[in-house]
Amino acid sequence: MSAQTQFSGGFQNAPVDAAHAFRAAMTVMARPGQIRTVVGSVPPTPLSVAAGTLLLTLCDPETKVHLAGKADTGAVRQWLAFHTGAPLSDAVEADFAVGTWQDLGPLDQYRIGTAEYPDRSATLIVECTNLHQVGAALSGPGVKGKAYLSLPDIPRFQRNAALYPLGCDFFFTCDDKIAALPRSTQIKLEG
Amino acid sequence: MSEYNFAYLDEQTKRMIRRAILKGLAVPGYQVPFASREMPMPYGWGTGGVQVSAATLTPEDTFKVIDQGADDTTNAVSIRKFFENTAGVETTEETEKATVIQTRHRIPEAKLSEDQILVYQVPIPEPLRFLEPRETETRKMHSLEEYGLMHVKLYEDISQHGAISTSYAYPVKVSDRYVMEPSPIPKFDNPKLEMDAIQLFGAGREQRIYAVPPHTKVVSLDFEDYPFEATKADHPCDLCGAEDSYLDEVIMDDAGNRMFVCSDTDYCRSRCTAGHVGRLAEEGAA
Numbered sequence: 198m199s200a201q202t203q204f205s206g207g208f209q210n211a212p213v214d215a216a217h218a219f220r221a222a223m224t225v226m227a228r229p230g231q232i233r234t235v236v237g238s239v240p241p242t243p244l245s246v247a248a249g250t251l252l253l254t255l256c257d258p259e260t261k262v263h264l265a266g267k268a269d270t271g272a273v274r275q276w277l278a279f280h281t282g283a284p285l286s287d288a289v290e291a292d293f294a295v296g297t298w299q300d301l302g303p304l305d306q307y308r309i310g311t312a313e314y315p316d317r318s319a320t321l322i323v324e325c326t327n328l329h330q331v332g333a334a335l336s337g338p339g340v341k342g343k344a345y346l347s348l349p350d351i352p353r354f355q356r357n358a359a360l361y362p363l364g365c366d367f368f369f370t371c372d373d374k375i376a377a378l379p380r381s382t383q384i385k386l387e388g
Numbered sequence: 389m390s391e392y393n394f395a396y397l398d399e400q401t402k403r404m405i406r407r408a409i410l411k412g413l414a415v416p417g418y419q420v421p422f423a424s425r426e427m428p429m430p431y432g433w434g435t436g437g438v439q440v441s442a443a444t445l446t447p448e449d450t451f452k453v454i455d456q457g458a459d460d461t462t463n464a465v466s467i468r469k470f471f472e473n474t475a476g477v478e479t480t481e482e483t484e485k486a487t488v489i490q491t492r493h494r495i496p497e498a499k500l501s502e503d504q505i506l507v508y509q510v511p512i513p514e515p516l517r518f519l520e521p522r523e524t525e526t527r528k529m530h531s532l533e534e535y536g537l538m539h540v541k542l543y544e545d546i547s548q549h550g551a552i553s554t555s556y557a558y559p560v561k562v563s564d565r566y567v568m569e570p571s572p573i574p575k576f577d578n579p580k581l582e583m584d585a586i587q588l589f590g591a592g593r594e595q596r597i598y599a600v601p602p603h604t605k606v607v608s609l610d611f612e613d614y615p616f617e618a619t620k621a622d623h624p625c626d627l628c629g630a631e632d633s634y635l636d637e638v639i640m641d642d643a644g645n646r647m648f649v650c651s652d653t654d655y656c657r658s659r660c661t662a663g664h665v666g667r668l669a670e671e672g673a674a
Contacts, residue, residue: 211399212393212394212395212399212402213394213446213447215399215402215403216394216395216402216445216446216447217446219402219406219443219444220444220446222406222410223406223409223410223413223444223586224586226410226413226414226601227413227586227599227601227602228601228602254403254406255403255406255407255410256403257400257403257404259400259404260407292407312531312532313527313528313530313531314421314527315411315415315418316408316411316412316415316418316420316421318411320410337563338416338563338600338601338603338604338605339413339601339602339603339604340603341584341602341603361415361565362415362418362565362566366410366411366414379413379414379415379601380414380415381414381415381416381563381601
């Protein structure tokens with residue numbers, strides 16, 4: 198890869214870009230089903246702008262990152278190492294994992310927290326080809342009545358929600374858009 | 389150009405706090421441990437709230453701080469000035485204009501909107517702490533959802549006083565799972581915990597962050613025959629005449645005279661400006 202992409206593509210103004218990105222990430226995590234825009238980074242392919250920005254906002258040398266499948270390229274590794282210093286790990290130990298839903302693999306390999314510390318669980322950043330407010334019906338904390346989100350799967354998210362208060366939390370990214378699904382959300386398929 | 393990094397804290401600290409906030413939102417009411425930093429103000433002055441606000445603010449935000457409902461107390465003024473200096477954000481005393489509101493021990497009277505964030509300063513985040521001093525035990529109690537002790541406490545209130553006498557820091561159950569300390573807000577404010585805004589709680593000395601997402605079920609613990617009751621002083625405000633706001637009692641002299649005023653100074657001021665007149669304001673005008 199060229200030095201230019203490895204060292205470039207980070208935040209132009211880190212405190213402000215990260216603050217904006219976090220507010221969007223917090224809003225979608227607090228309001229499942231809502232979609233926000235996050236920009237600020239230009240990550241190497243195949244990472245989306247939203248996934249790259251989320252990684253720069255939340256990851257540092259204290260968090261283990263798992264690059265799943267096609268996201269695990271030399272360019273992504275070097276970009277992430279340069280901009281965040283986050284150590285890479287396998288799925289079992291990861292604090293954050295990024296990749297497509299197929300590449301992320303079985304959910305039961307990720308950390309779901311412990312009964313006394315349910316926060317010690319993985320956050321999965323799921324790269325999607327599209328992200329819309331249609332599909333699975335969401336209810337629970339943060340949702341007034343019902344919300345809808347185009348989830349890549351339903352039974353596996355339902356099983357994750359059944360582990361509550363344990364379980365993984367998810368961000369969905371598509372270009373510069375993000376949405377989220379915390380473990381507290383109930384998911385139903387509506388015909 | 390400010391000599392501080394935006395919002396005072398370094399970026400790595402903010403990332404750590406932000407990760408804790410996200411986990412807190414994912415598990416409403418659960419206390420997430422975080423590596424609280426020393427802040428340029430003493431513990432008990434809102435260091436937890438300040439760190440959560442610092443991690444949440446963006447340069448476009450309008451920031452409001454209240455201390456027991458008041459915008460003009462030392463604590464509120466200091467924190468407002470702190471973020472004016474370190475984050476360069478706009479500040480306001482008007483609830484409706486604020487996007488981020490940091491609060492000590494009150495929820496504003498005005499209904500908060502979807503676009504607002506309420507940050508609480510919390511002294512003791514563990515609702516079970518005065519019943520069980522050991523952290524290892526309270527963690528276990530939360531993990532097993534073992535909250536019988538809290539009901540015993542409320543029951544002892546009834547057996548001693550004939551009613552649930554707990555009037556502030558009244559325990560709530562969030563989303564049918566975790567019993568949560570609503571920071572010591574008066575129980576009058578408890579019904580407002582189910583709101584449209586995001587609520588974040590920061591305890592600096594105790595190193596805990598927790599959260600309640602919007603539209604989350606928050607139930608004040610009670611008994612079928614002794615239901616929860618949101619109480620306030622049985623008076624209207626002496627300045628603005630409001631009958632629906634939480635009141636402070638102020639001793640006026642050594643002859644036993646006293647007045648009741650809204651604890652939410654912005655609410656009282658806006659009502660006075662709108663022409664509402666209370667008992668003492670009438671006398672003053674006469």
